[in-house]
Amino acid sequence: MKSLVTGATGFLGSAVMRCLLTAGHEVRVLARPDSDRRNLENYPVEITEGDLRDFESLKRAVRGCENLFHVAADYRLWVPDPETMYEINVTGTRALIIAAHQAGLSRIVYTSSVATLGLNPDGTSADEETPSDPATLNGYYKRSKYQAEQLVRQLTHDHQLPLVIVNPSTPIGPNDIRPTPTGRIVLDTIAGRMPAYVNTGLNIAHVDDIAYGHLLAYQYGKPQERYILGGDNMTLLQILQAIDEINGTQHYRISIPINVMLPMAWFMEKMALLTHTEPRATLDSIRMAKKLMFFSSEKAERELGYRYRPAIEALKDAVKWFKDNDYCN
Template sequence: MKSLVTGATGFLGSAVMRCLLTAGHEVRVLVRPGSNRKNLENFQVEITEGDLLDHESLKRAVSGCDNLFHVAADYRLWVPDPQTMHEINVTGTQALIIAAAEAGLKRIIYTSSVATLGLNSDGLPADEETSANLATINGYYKRSKYQAEQIVKKLTDDHRLPLTIVNPSTPIGPGDVRPTPTGRIVVDTLMGRMPAYVNTGLNIAHVDDIAYGHLLAYQHGKPGERYILGGDNMMLLQILQTIDAINQVPVNRIRMPVNLMLPMAWCMEKIATFTHTEPRATLDSVQMAKKLMFFSSAKAQRELGYQYRPAIEALKDAIRWFKENGYCK
């Protein structure tokens, strides 16, 4: 049983790769030339070089495989050129799914995101039926993932593909080499760079639990269905205070009104256009902070047997990994 994993050099993709290896899958990984391969070290995987924008490399990658776990995505809250993100997340996804379908793969698991779902105005956790539309979604990343999921759904319906969609929430844990925007929150908190907070909320899950949810979706997921893979709903202040407690460094923080953050984020984005570094706050991320991004994994628990550990365990593992790998110097 050979499974192709995209995004295995990244955070969630590497966790999916490890999970599949533990489950006895033979794993091939699609890797861009020159990418950081730290997360592949010491794992027995077959490496094939390619790119989501190179359609011929996608055909070579799926050839001889039984399954596809498409985890790769351009996950950034700010990009100097949004078209590049669109091409990777939307056009590249479409090309890969078509290549997998033409190759006759038995199972396809597509990693979408809770970013494609709507949010409830009363703060109650959203589920797979909470609708969204492109006009109400903030940010290039969220819009690209929404568009990609719509294309994947249409391909699945039109061609009756053996494809299941999973919608991870916010993964936390070891192996966040870049790190991701959420991983930067953990590192910045450890480094004393989070003196203020906004009154928002996130759904936090251990990256290994989300990865195992991919395996469960492969084993039990229904074609054409989507499943939220999440964890605990937590206010941002609660997350920061939990990190402080684990780190044994209490911090007094001030609550920052969201609207006061907007001009600061605007300035950070303008500076980023000259420095070419991702800003710590963006206009889109501040706009998102106006709502509680809470989600329910009840469907995945009921239909897949999905379970998740307490969020504090995810934060402990992330903190340990960041410290051991020199991110907190």
């Protein structure tokens, strides 16, 4: 069987690609002509060039495939102009799903995000049924992914598509070549550039476990359902201390109130407009940190057989990969 994977040049998408190859799938990947293809090197995949903003290229990409794993997304916590992000995450997703429907694909797995879900004010783990208020979503990324998921759910309902939604939490591990915003936290901690922290928390999962969750969703997921693919809930301080332990270093850190961080993030964003580099902290990321972003994968465990390794293993693999590939020099 042939499966099309979008986003395979990136972090999570490449892990999904590798997982499908191991499972015996013939894999075609959609890649932009100017994309960094290091994550595709030495893998027996068919590459078709295209762009989520080019419908004709999407029709060519799905032709001859049985399955679609739509992992690609513009994942940035700061953008000077959000138009491209919405074109890729929302409009591009709609175009790809329509192309897949027209081509008669037998199975579609759409990669959403826990960013689309609600959070519990008391810090307990949210799940697929935790209500989300779109008015409270901080940042263009979260809002674009929320809009995309709502659109996908409507298309699935209207056309009775064989589509399953997965909501990954925070993937950590090898092959984060860009790196992602979370990967930069790991790198900054290794380099001793994290002298302070805010009282927030994340759900950390190994990227390969989340990728395997995509395969399980393909095999066992129910159409029109969504499944959180996550791992361990950890405070930011616990994450930083775990990386210190892995790295064999020890740092004293101070806790900074979120209201103090907001003006600092504002200044970093203004500087980023001048330097054309992504700021280390953004207003949206600090606003997101006001709540513990804790989630439960119990539904995926129960219905898909999803399992995840301890978060410390994901952090160890990330640290090792960054060091082995000279990101820390």
